Amino acid sequence: MSQVQEAKRFTARVPAPSKLDLTSDIEVNWRKFLRQWQNYEIATRLDKEESAYRCAVLLACIGEDAQEIYEGLAFADGEDNKDIKTVIDKFNDFCLGSTHEVYESYKFHSRNQNKDESVDMYVAVLRKLAKSCNFKDVDRMIRDRLVMGVLDDTMREKLLQKKTLALQEAIEICRAHETSKAQAHSMLASNS
Secondary structure, three states, rough: OHHHHHHHHHHHHHHHOOOOOOOOOOHHHHHHHHHHHHHHHOOOOHOOOOOOHHHHHHHHOOOOHHHHHHHHOOOOOOOOOOOOHHHHHHHHHHHHHOOHHHHHHHHHHHOOOOOOOOOOHHHHHHHHOOOOOOOOOOOOOOOOHHHHHHOOOOHHHHOOOOOOHHHHHHHHHHHHHHHHHHHHHHHHHHOO
């Protein structure tokens, strides 16, 4: 089988992105759709095609409700409604422009570590939440939320012992604490 045939066979197996769900959290659903779309374009080599073709495929994948939104988008004089970058920018404005920054900030600041959540998982959730908050210094905000939101008081005390603390250093301290705590628990269990 030639490389071209193999590439076409692979492309046929790559599922198209799910249609854009506009019935619930539009911001989250748009971000999810956009990630799927970007991966789909790369996996199928669609990103190598002409912009108008890419735009047509996007509109075929995005779903009827989103196509209706596309029909209502305002394109300024000189803007090409078949240019993939312009169309994605317009959807970004539409879907992300409705973000309630104060509420997103509230969700970020009220998020504490869950019982069965590792520090790495907790930080990943905080990074995701911070994306819609428009913070000027994201790492500092995540560091502060980490210090305030960790469940383990001993871990918090270790973090508070530092007068200056970078996010990465805070994560490393928390990882080391988690690891030593798990190892101590394992040692106790094996001695029983």
